[in-house]
Amino acid sequence: MLRSAEVGDTYQLFNPQAYLQNNYMPPRANFENEDCVVPWKLRCFASSFSTGEIHGHTLLDIGSGPTLYQVISACNFFNRIVMSDYLEVNREELRKWLRRDPGAFDWSPYIKYVCGLDGKRDHWEDTERRLRETIQEVCHCDIMQANPLHPKVLNPVDAISTTFCLESVCPDKKSLEEALANISSLLKPGGFLLMIGALNESYYLAGEVKLSVIPLDEDYVKETVSRSGYRICTFKTYNMPPDLNIGVDDVCAVFYLQAQKI
Numbered sequence: 001m002l003r004s005a006e007v008g009d010t011y012q013l014f015n016p017q018a019y020l021q022n023n024y025m026p027p028r029a030n031f032e033n034e035d036c037v038v039p040w041k042l043r044c045f046a047s048s049f050s051t052g053e054i055h056g057h058t059l060l061d062i063g064s065g066p067t068l069y070q071v072i073s074a075c076n077f078f079n080r081i082v083m084s085d086y087l088e089v090n091r092e093e094l095r096k097w098l099r100r101d102p103g104a105f106d107w108s109p110y111i112k113y114v115c116g117l118d119g120k121r122d123h124w125e126d127t128e129r130r131l132r133e134t135i136q137e138v139c140h141c142d143i144m145q146a147n148p149l150h151p152k153v154l155n156p157v158d159a160i161s162t163t164f165c166l167e168s169v170c171p172d173k174k175s176l177e178e179a180l181a182n183i184s185s186l187l188k189p190g191g192f193l194l195m196i197g198a199l200n201e202s203y204y205l206a207g208e209v210k211l212s213v214i215p216l217d218e219d220y221v222k223e224t225v226s227r228s229g230y231r232i233c234t235f236k237t238y239n240m241p242p243d244l245n246i247g248v249d250d251v252c253a254v255f256y257l258q259a260q261k262i
């Protein structure tokens, strides 16, 4: 079992472009098929925001990686979104999109799909503009630290989103539970946690590197989040269809969780 320092070392080989290719291009990002995993993830976030119950000044996304699909629905409900990741290569991938770098990943199919859910596909460029205005920071984070944003000090935020981070970063369940507590310290009481994660995954590829994942099951996730001081509002599971098992990982299912900090 790797120690957290060793996990950090293996992440030095993480390749954002390969990761994006593996998970955020077809076949996993097929917007023609409503049963595909990426549309399912986008619908989960859109559904959480559709009630209007989740809103506020700041949403913090923890372990963003090189992706921002996870905050498209949120951008109309917060004044400020802070993205964060451990690796500079991932933070730079996000900044490339923010400054309209021609080499940036194209998130427009994602923005169009989310706008389409509200019948506003024709206004997707307004949402893209709003997204760039709302994502106001891209900072370093390390969920193994008591203050994951150290040395930055952020007032407790209204909502935290995190996707595929805890189970991929922590070397064991004890450190996962500690990391969740670290993340939770950044969230206001009454604030919302929106989490996507992998179930029963043991590894994934991101270019030349094979990274370990803690295999989680639904019951463990629900128990751990509840024990961390949350009321679970929503828990959904997507079982990976065989055609989406493309050799980049051994993920069996993906979960979506909305929880409120007690």
Ligand SMILES: Nc1ncnc2c1ncn2[C@@H]1O[C@@H](CSCCNC[C@@H]2Cc3ccc([N+](=O)[O-])cc3CN2)[C@@H](O)[C@H]1O
Binding pocket: 008, 011, 014, 023, 028, 037, 038, 062, 063, 064, 065, 066, 085, 086, 087, 090, 141, 142, 143, 144, 163, 164, 165, 168, 169, 198, 201, 204, 213, 249, 251, 254
């Ligand atoms: N100490 C740390 N603190 C915070 N973040 C850290 C730390 N160390 C690394 N990181 C940061 O955390 C990482 C987050 S990406 C983790 C990938 N997880 C596995 C992968 C994801 C995935 C995606 C999509 C789908 N699908 O079916 O659509 C399935 C799957 C399942 N496989 C990475 O950004 C790293 O840079």
